[in-house]
Amino acid sequence: VNIHADAFCETYASLTKQFEAARDLNFLTTSMITRFRSSLGELIMQELARRSVPGFTPTDDFDRRQLADWQDDFVHMILQAQDELRRQTSSSVDGDIDPKSTDLQECLPPINAEFVFYFFLDGPNCDAVVGDLEERYRRINERFGTARANCWYWKEAIRTTGPIAGSWAKTLVMKPVIGVLAWGMAKGLIGHDSWLAALVEMWKKIRS
Amino acid sequence: MAKGDYLGDLEQLTLTAVLLLGDQAYGMTVHERVEELAEGFREVSLGSAYTTLERLEQKGYIKSWFSDPTPERGGRAKKYFKVTGAGQLALKNSLKVASNMVAGLREIGGMA
Numbered sequence: 331v332n333i334h335a336d337a338f339c340e341t342y343a344s345l346t347k348q349f350e351a352a353r354d355l356n357f358l359t360t361s362m363i364t365r366f367r368s369s370l371g372e373l374i375m376q377e378l379a380r381r382s383v384p385g386f387t388p389t390d391d392f393d394r395r396q397l398a399d400w401q402d403d404f405v406h407m408i409l410q411a412q413d414e415l416r417r418q419t420s421s422s423v424d425g426d427i428d429p430k431s432t433d434l435q436e437c438l439p440p441i442n443a444e445f446v447f448y449f450f451l452d453g454p455n456c457d458a459v460v461g462d463l464e465e466r467y468r469r470i471n472e473r474f475g476t477a478r479a480n481c482w483y484w485k486e487a488i489r490t491t492g493p494i495a496g497s498w499a500k501t502l503v504m505k506p507v508i509g510v511l512a513w514g515m516a517k518g519l520i521g522h523d524s525w526l527a528a529l530v531e532m533w534k535k536i537r538s
Numbered sequence: 539m540a541k542g543d544y545l546g547d548l549e550q551l552t553l554t555a556v557l558l559l560g561d562q563a564y565g566m567t568v569h570e571r572v573e574e575l576a577e578g579f580r581e582v583s584l585g586s587a588y589t590t591l592e593r594l595e596q597k598g599y600i601k602s603w604f605s606d607p608t609p610e611r612g613g614r615a616k617k618y619f620k621v622t623g624a625g626q627l628a629l630k631n632s633l634k635v636a637s638n639m640v641a642g643l644r645e646i647g648g649m650a
Contacts, residue, residue: 455617458614458617461614462611
């Protein structure tokens with residue numbers, strides 16, 4: 331399907347936004363939303379291919395009304411997919427369906443390993459680190475299979491968490507330590523007969 | 539060179555990797571390039587690479603920005619890095635110190 335690139339990007343961006351807005355109306359978790367969104371590009375291509383068959387010929391002069399129709403349809407599709415996910419989730423609670431076996435959750439890194447990063451990093455940085463790991467995970471998964479990819483992901487997540495947690499702890503500990511030092515200095519100065527003499531004394535101690 | 543301008547070995551490796559990668563310097567590629575550069579000498583995790591990048595950014599040697607989210611990364615953005623002028627200067631100074639060391643050792647026949 332030879333769709334004009336700008337129009338495709340516009341459709342994708344718009345759909346992504348609408349999908350995020352729709353997220354607020356349901357109970358899906360953030361990780362499920364992210365996973366679904368990763369397959370949205372593929373869904374759009376399938377839909378474009380399907381729609382081009384009955385006679386629509388895409389050109390550079392893109393038909394914006396057609397695009398608007400597609401957007402409406404995709405919002406409908408997303409809502410349907412959400413219903414499907416909701417159904418699967420409730421079924422899996424009853425033991426009917428294993429959510430790990432669905433197409434939407436294929437080739438996904440272990441969610442528990444991913445979760446550890448949410449403790450130590452802010453939103454954008456966490457996304458960047460998890461995205462980097464996921465990018466490599468997919469490559470390993472393609473070449474060596476899911477079991478080895480999962481094993482690699484766990485190992486790398488543990489290795490990665492160490493320095494990040496260390497940096498986080500350092501930042502966390504530094505502030506109280508500085509506070510206590512400042513308090514100690516202030517108390518020493520206030521309790522001393524001459525603040526200037528106290529300063530000189532402290533300076534000598536530091537120098538020695 | 540001021541005392542605080544000294545670069546550690548991992549910082550030197552990371553700055554070199556970012557410089558070599560140019561426009562393609564983001565977390566994963568920087569980590570891979572650092573691993574290549576340090577092959578056989580030390581192991582570097584992605585976390586170490588990120589904390590080093592953060593430290594270099596705090597020192598003003600690199601700057602960073604986030605790209606738009608991409609589907610192949612599960613809808614997540616990439617964090618790109620670029621070496622600043624101060625970073626290039628710091629790396630140049632570190633290399634100069636290293637080359638002085640090599641020259642000194644050669645003079646006494648310490649290195650082939």
